[in-house]
Amino acid sequence: MKVIIFEDQKYDNLYPLTYLRPVFELKCGHTNLRMKIQRLLGNASYYFFMREYLAPVFGKILGSDKVNQLAALKNDDLLLINGRLLAIDFKITTDGPEEAAFCDDQLVYARLKKSSIAKMNFTNLDEFLDGIQSLLPRKNINATLIDYPWNLIQNNGKAIIDDFNHLADKGIHGELSPQAAIVGDKNLVHLAPGAIVRPFVTLDTTNGPILLEKNVTIHPYSHIEGPHALGEKSQVFGGNIREGSAIGPVCRIRGEIEESIIHGYSNKHHDGFLGHAYLGEWVNLGAFTTNSDLKNDYTSVQLYVKGELVDSQDLKVGSFIGDHTKTSIGTLMTTGSIVGIMSNVIFAGSLISKFVPSFCWFINNHATKGFGYRHMVETAAKAMARRKVQLTPEDEAMLKTVFEMTKEERSFWIKKGFQS
Amino acid sequence: MTVAERVKNVVARQLKVKLEDIKPESDFVKDLGADSMASIELVAAFEAEFDIEMDEDAALSVKTVGKAGEFIQHIVDQQQ
Numbered sequence: 001m002k003v004i005i006f007e008d009q010k011y012d013n014l015y016p017l018t019y020l021r022p023v024f025e026l027k028c029g030h031t032n033l034r035m036k037i038q039r040l041l042g043n044a045s046y047y048f049f050m051r052e053y054l055a056p057v058f059g060k061i062l063g064s065d066k067v068n069q070l071a072a073l074k075n076d077d078l079l080l081i082n083g084r085l086l087a088i089d090f091k092i093t094t095d096g097p098e099e100a101a102f103c104d105d106q107l108v109y110a111r112l113k114k115s116s117i118a119k120m121n122f123t124n125l126d127e128f129l130d131g132i133q134s135l136l137p138r139k140n141i142n143a144t145l146i147d148y149p150w151n152l153i154q155n156n157g158k159a160i161i162d163d164f165n166h167l168a169d170k171g172i173h174g175e176l177s178p179q180a181a182i183v184g185d186k187n188l189v190h191l192a193p194g195a196i197v198r199p200f201v202t203l204d205t206t207n208g209p210i211l212l213e214k215n216v217t218i219h220p221y222s223h224i225e226g227p228h229a230l231g232e233k234s235q236v237f238g239g240n241i242r243e244g245s246a247i248g249p250v251c252r253i254r255g256e257i258e259e260s261i262i263h264g265y266s267n268k269h270h271d272g273f274l275g276h277a278y279l280g281e282w283v284n285l286g287a288f289t290t291n292s293d294l295k296n297d298y299t300s301v302q303l304y305v306k307g308e309l310v311d312s313q314d315l316k317v318g319s320f321i322g323d324h325t326k327t328s329i330g331t332l333m334t335t336g337s338i339v340g341i342m343s344n345v346i347f348a349g350s351l352i353s354k355f356v357p358s359f360c361w362f363i364n365n366h367a368t369k370g371f372g373y374r375h376m377v378e379t380a381a382k383a384m385a386r387r388k389v390q391l392t393p394e395d396e397a398m399l400k401t402v403f404e405m406t407k408e409e410r411s412f413w414i415k416k417g418f419q420s
Numbered sequence: 421m422t423v424a425e426r427v428k429n430v431v432a433r434q435l436k437v438k439l440e441d442i443k444p445e446s447d448f449v450k451d452l453g454a455d456s457m458a459s460i461e462l463v464a465a466f467e468a469e470f471d472i473e474m475d476e477d478a479a480l481s482v483k484t485v486g487k488a489g490e491f492i493q494h495i496v497d498q499q500q
Contacts, residue, residue, distance in 0.1 A: 372476030418468035
């Protein structure tokens with residue numbers, strides 16, 4: 001039996017967060033969607049399908065012989081799982097009858113035998129998925145599939161709690177200062193070996209657990225409310241980290257944060273509010289960058305998805321910021337803003353608009369090309385080198401692909417901003 | 421309107437200077453006060469005005485209004 005975790009065609013609903021990663025590498029809680037599926041199924045032979053331009057980078061992480069291998073679909077029993085599945089409160093086993101399980105007409109998983117596969121003709125994953133849907137008995141189930149970026153935020157708190165509950169060795173293993181206070185149940189704090197909590201820190205577990213990974217440091221005058229998860233080697237330099245945030249690894253954090261997800265190597269190192277927001281990797285928020293996550297008329301927040309405004313049906317939605325993007329000091333982000341990857345947002349005295357394209361310098365609320373693609377890649381390489389990470393040729397090729405993919409959109413917004 | 425005249429109009433609008441103060445020999449930085457951000461915006465405004473694509477490094481290396489007109493004329497001839 002092989003387990004196949006695949007991206008379906010809805011990956012573009014999740015732009016800009018999925019420009020540089022497959023959907024199943026999106027963080028929700030302390031772990032990403034793939035890790036939750038693997039935790040649910042345990043030891044198995046896993047294979048992964050994703051957009052071709054991502055494969056060289058993620059082949060290095062997941063195993064190049066495990067990524068986009070069409071041969072893996074043949075000569076064995078299979079369990080295929082949609083990579084957008086949030087595998088919390090969900091039951092599935094590798095053993096069981098042949099079936100295709102759907103939620104709201106979207107394939108969640110399919111289980112099929114080698115003998116059935118032998119009858120199929122296919123040349124790619126899409127043809128294979130089409131084939132199994134007509135071949136297998138159909139079953140309707142309840143499942144959580146991540147359809148839009150804000151779904152990750154909506155599920156983050158319970159995902160953190162689930163991650164905490166799956167920890168094997170919970171407890172205070174690191175250094176907890178006697179002058180730090182735990183408010184609520186002490187058993188709901190996990191302080192991994194090497195983690196340090198300095199004096200005058202409060203950890204409040206009243207509403208959920210707090211998971212502090214290896215070698216994190218919580219500096220004085222930090223207040224952290226659970227559910228909360230902080231990844232390895234991250235640091236909190238003070239402020240109010242309110243409930244429902246999952247951050248790290250290797251992040252530097254300060255200020256007020258609520259219900260937000262921050263991927264690794266991103267910094268929000270200064271004061272300012274970040275609420276119901278999602279940051280990719282290598283994002284840097286300048287001092288006093290603040291986002292709105294609630295409209296003053298209490299109506300639901302609309303966001304740009306594939307060039308069209310979509311109603312989130314949610315009153316609290318913040319900003320979604322793609323990998324490698326940086327904001328200047330004092331940047332103010334409007335409710336439900338989408339900011340692409342590799343951009344530079346420069347504050348100009350007013351809220352930035354709801355959409356900022358990828359690979360641009362956003363100046364005076366207009367998109368521009370800045371100093372160009374080469375300069376942006378050099379900046380990314382410099383930022384990564386500061387954390388002793390190399391921008392590889394595979395990373396560069398991936399960036400170049402997305403730069404070309406987003407060219408038309410960028411040109412549209414540049415011209416829109418400068419039409420006389 | 422000629423390319424040179426349209427260039428002057430864009431410069432006046434973007435850098436908020438009077439048209440009569442803009443000469444072909446006017447240096448964007450020394451005479452018209454364009455800092456690096458304003459220069460980037462000026463390039464974007466030229467692209468929107470003429471519906472062209474310019475190489476950023478080449479465009480940002482142009483120093484004067486007159487040279488910008490020549491540079492843009494060359495690109496317009498190539499791209500249209």
